Amino acid sequence: MSQQDKMIEELFHNADELTEKQKKIVAAAIDSFAEKGYAATSTSEIAKKAGVAEGTIFRHYKTKKELLMAIVAPTMAKLIAPFVIKDLNKVLNQDFERLEDFLKAFIENRIQFLKSNMPLFRIFIQEIPFQPELREQFKEHIAQKVLERLRQIVEHYQAKGQIIEMPPDTVIRVAASTIFGYIIARYLLSPEEKWDDNAEIERTIQFLMNGLSPEK
Amino acid sequence: MSQQDKMIEELFHNADELTEKQKKIVAAAIDSFAEKGYAATSTSEIAKKAGVAEGTIFRHYKTKKELLMAIVAPTMAKLIAPFVIKDLNKVLNQDFERLEDFLKAFIENRIQFLKSNMPLFRIFIQEIPFQPELREQFKEHIAQKVLERLRQIVEHYQAKGQIIEMPPDTVIRVAASTIFGYIIARYLLSPEEKWDDNAEIERTIQFLMNGLSPEK
Amino acid sequence: MSQQDKMIEELFHNADELTEKQKKIVAAAIDSFAEKGYAATSTSEIAKKAGVAEGTIFRHYKTKKELLMAIVAPTMAKLIAPFVIKDLNKVLNQDFERLEDFLKAFIENRIQFLKSNMPLFRIFIQEIPFQPELREQFKEHIAQKVLERLRQIVEHYQAKGQIIEMPPDTVIRVAASTIFGYIIARYLLSPEEKWDDNAEIERTIQFLMNGLSPEK
Amino acid sequence: MSQQDKMIEELFHNADELTEKQKKIVAAAIDSFAEKGYAATSTSEIAKKAGVAEGTIFRHYKTKKELLMAIVAPTMAKLIAPFVIKDLNKVLNQDFERLEDFLKAFIENRIQFLKSNMPLFRIFIQEIPFQPELREQFKEHIAQKVLERLRQIVEHYQAKGQIIEMPPDTVIRVAASTIFGYIIARYLLSPEEKWDDNAEIERTIQFLMNGLSPEK
DNA sequence: GATGAATGAGCTTTCATTCAT
DNA sequence: AATGAATGAAAGCTCATTCAT
Structure with a gap:
């Protein structure tokens, strides 16, 4: 298996x-x-x-x-699982003093998850434009809970001076774009190409870090 | 009208x-x-x-x-039009000494275009996963000609020391992700929200510049 | 041409x-x-x-x-033309003392005609099962006038002792079957095969003559 | 029923x-x-x-x-069934010393079959000009197997001196024309007319016998 | 007289869904 | 629970015919 x-x-x-x-x-x-x-x-x-x-x-x-929903709903739940754990801030404080460590751990974890569920992720992003119910569920869960959490995280690192002063939603947007951009390019657009995954993720994080760090 | x-x-x-x-x-x-x-x-x-x-x-x-193709094909052509002008490098040299100026002009121009053709752009990205012919046409035009041009542009600014040393394809990927991420968020995911477009584009470019500039 | x-x-x-x-x-x-x-x-x-x-x-x-009819009708007329000439009996008496001569002349003439109009003949026999109007026209002309004439001809040669005593309609049927059977085999079923037309027509007439002649 | x-x-x-x-x-x-x-x-x-x-x-x-084929194919098989029995020559020798007896039995049997399947026979001859697949199947079965058999039968009776010396294919053609001519006239062209079937078949066989018998 | 765009009824075929077994 | 024959609405597409130019 x-x-x-x-x-x-x-x-x-x-x-x-x-x-x-x-x-x-x-x-x-x-x-x-x-x-x-x-x-x-x-x-x-x-x-x-x-x-x-x-x-x-x-x-x-x-x-x-209903079959479509039965397929997509649990994927969505698992995708956002890390964001809904209760004591996320404690985790951040204890384990991820530096933004870079958090990003690295977080990105690698979620990439791992999506890689293993690529067909499901594919269905999700392909059908969300056409299925209002799907969009509804998505908005309710992601936009509400996850965005809320992400804002907290951003503010958490902004408070620490590790993220540039910028509206959190903008930070979330550019960061998400960068991460999903990698996943889509890597696994959907050019999956057959040869990728040096470690190096590529490294560079992506480097770009993110540079883009988000306060200028010195 | x-x-x-x-x-x-x-x-x-x-x-x-x-x-x-x-x-x-x-x-x-x-x-x-x-x-x-x-x-x-x-x-x-x-x-x-x-x-x-x-x-x-x-x-x-x-x-x-055939109706779908008749609709999508010219859009694709117009979308990539700026990349296929002959003397692009001359334009870059004359008009856009600094990367930031180029990005600003370029992004604003393409956003303007997509904004005016949002339904077509929507069809394009929604159907490309399902229509092999579309994908074929896209690859032939974008992957071949446009990527080639973009690599030249990246190398152009890398030679000038304005872009970090990184494989051009990676630069293109993160930049494209950031730009399309904005367009998708702005016009497809949350078009009804209030956006301060100028500020948002400004910040996106700032993020891009920070992310791509050689570290000091 | x-x-x-x-x-x-x-x-x-x-x-x-x-x-x-x-x-x-x-x-x-x-x-x-x-x-x-x-x-x-x-x-x-x-x-x-x-x-x-x-x-x-x-x-x-x-x-x-109407286009179909405009095509088929004149063919039908020409096909039966020889039967509607006024002084057919005079012709028979003067030119065709012997049945064999008549058959030979008649068959060769009609084969010549059909050969030159094969597509039309084809349409005719292919469509007659499906077009009531066509069947109507056909019956009116053939069944009425031509059959009448053919009966006279048969009786003409029966009176001369050259055709077996048999109901004229039966004679017409077997003769027509034999002749059309040849045309259909020759030009519709196996047109690409090599045919020794003269010999084959000769044999067909021989068969007809033997079949129709009073036994000695 | x-x-x-x-x-x-x-x-x-x-x-x-x-x-x-x-x-x-x-x-x-x-x-x-x-x-x-x-x-x-x-x-x-x-x-x-x-x-x-x-x-x-x-x-x-x-x-x-496919529906058409499912209808016509088994009819074709049944129509030619008598020709593909293994020991046909034995049957001919034992049961049909004289050609006339064979013809009588054979014609009556096949007429009986076709009479009972007239709509199917009708479809068969009406559609064969238009359906290449049908023609292919027909040629493969009839032209190959049945013609082969018929040639043997003709040669069988020619050897016995009961059929005139003539190429077997010609004999088959004129005989088939005569028989099918009867069936088509009787059941397709003028089914509503009054027919004395026994007498008509009798005369048809007589014509065939006369046409095919060696002249004395 | 000739055109060909336009029509809408009708064509073959597919589909999600039902239900008796 | 599982089946698969049956359904009929709707799909994409074709057609003979009309009519303004």
């Missing part, structure tokens, strides 16, 4: 009690949705790929959209 | 000789594709919105996909 | 006053109807092949079916 | 395991294809006549053409 399969396993199969068939359906749907998009994937195609009858899909998921 | 309509006009109606009906079809298609995605938009819906018979669409565009 | 073109010319262009465009339409229609059938041929296809606008077809022929 | 329904039953419903709906679809398709031709028959018409939803047709037959 590959690393990715383990993650999918973890996302869908441990927490809930999914039947064997359900797991196959979910795996097949992830595959197809990621490749051709939700709208262009037919339920019969999913059924065939999963090796189940068409009716079986609808026994577990009332509609095709 | 709105600013956006003017740009669509410019992209489709001046250069080519489109009939009145064709213009309506294109406008309706852009509208729907941007909103619900290509796959989820039906040709009957486009016809209705355009006020033409469904058959009329297929008289002008053999297939639905 | 080929032999066949000359015949088509004769059928359509001399008698009537067809414009140049009309001739092209008719030629294109014959081509396509023969190849793919009336129902499976689109008027746009005919227009393209004829090098005229779609509207032009409908200026000359109110409907697609 | 009529005689014809029994035969259709036999062709489609015993051998294969067709669902009830499938049988209805096939019956409706045969009906319409025979009457108006394949190209001029719409699937919605077939669905309505069969009393099923249009989608049901395409669940069983991927395309309209």
Whole structure:
């Protein structure tokens, strides 16, 4: 079982009690949705790929959209998990005195997670423009909780003089752009190219640090 | 006629000789594709919105996909137009001694363009994951010509000591991420929020400059 | 101009006053109807092949079916022309004392005609099952006039003791089957095979003669 | 249940395991294809006549053409069945010393078969000019196997001095023309006329015998 | 007379969903 | 729980025909 399969396993199969068939359906749907998009994937195609009858899909998921949601929602939850731990500030104080250490740890951790869930991440960013429900859920969770947390973090390091004086939302935006820009380039746009991942992440952090550090 | 309509006009109606009906079809298609995605938009819906018979669409565009291509291709061409001007280096030397000036001019120009063609840009980035032909065209034009040019520009400013020593592709990646990150946040994710555009662009450039400048 | 073109010319262009465009339409229609059938041929296809606008077809022929009729009707007329000459019996008495001579002359003449109009003959027998109007016209002309004549001819040779005693309609049926069987095999089923036409017609007549002659 | 329904039953419903709906679809398709031709028959018409939803047709037959093929192929097989029995020559020797007996038995048997499957035979001869696949199948089976067999039979009776010396293919052609000519006249051209079938078949055989017998 | 853009009904086919087994 | 035949609405697309130019 590959690393990715383990993650999918973890996302869908441990927490809930999914039947064997359900797991196959979910795996097949992830595959197809990621490749051709939700709208262009037919339920019969999913059924065939999963090796189940068409009716079986609808026994577990009332509609095709419900299947999409069942796939994307837990990914979103896991993606933002690190932000919702209670004592984040304590962690920051204890473990990450310097912004650079925090960024390094944080970026590497989240890249690891996304790398293992690339098809799911792909579905997420591909479908969010088309699915209002998805957007709603996303805004409710990310925009509310995560942004709030991120602002605190930014202010935390600004207070320490490690981040330039700038509206926190702007800091978050440029930092997020830089990080997601790397992930999208690395895993979606040019996955087949040869990447020196360590060096590339190093440079990305260097750029971020330079961009965010107060000028001397 | 709105600013956006003017740009669509410019992209489709001046250069080519489109009939009145064709213009309506294109406008309706852009509208729907941007909103619900290509796959989820039906040709009957486009016809209705355009006020033409469904058959009329297929008289002008053999297939639905051809309609998509007819819409996206010229946008792509216009988007990369500044990179394919012949004497770009001369322009850089004469007009933009400093990187900051170049970035400012360049970013503002392209943002202006995208702002006026947001639905088209939206279709472009939303459909590129699903349309192999689109990806093909994109790679052929962007990856080949534009990347080549951008590398030259980066090396140009690196030679002048204005950009940090770093692989040009990495520089391009972080810069592009930052710029597109702004555009996506500003016009796609939170268009309804109040933005102080000038200040925000200013800060984005400041971040870019700090991130890319050789450390002192 | 080929032999066949000359015949088509004769059928359509001399008698009537067809414009140049009309001739092209008719030629294109014959081509396509023969190849793919009336129902499976689109008027746009005919227009393209004829090098005229779609509207032009409908200026000359109110409907697609009218075009078919305009093509088939004169062929039918020419096909049965030999039977409607007034003094057929005089001809028979003077020129064809023996049945064999008559058959030979008659078969060769009609084969010649059909050979030169094969696409038209093809359309005729292919479409007659599907076009009630065609069948109507056919019955009215053939079944009425031609059968009448053929019965006279059969009785003529029966009176002379050259055809077996048998209901004339049966004689006509077996003779027509034999002749059309040859034409269909020769020109429609296996046109690309090598045929020794003279010998084959000779044998066909021999078979007919043997089959129809009173036994000795 | 009529005689014809029994035969259709036999062709489609015993051998294969067709669902009830499938049988209805096939019956409706045969009906319409025979009457108006394949190209001029719409699937919605077939669905309505069969009393099923249009989608049901395409669940069983991927395309309209596949439905046509599924209808015609087994008919073709049954039509040529008598020729592919292994010990045909033994049968000829034992049962049909005289050509006339063979012809009588053979013709009556095949006429019986075709009479019971007239709509299918109709579809077959009406569509073979338009369907290349059909023609291909036909040539492969008929032209190869059946012609081979027929040549043997002809040579068999020629060796016995019961058929005139003539190329076997010519004999086959004139005999087939005569037989099919009868069937087409009897059942397709003038089915409503009064026919004395026994006498007519008798005369047809007489004509054939006379035509094919060596002259004395 | 000729054009060809425009039409809208109708075509084949696909689809998400239901339901009897 | 699982199946897969059945559905019928809707999809993309084609067609014969019309009509303003």
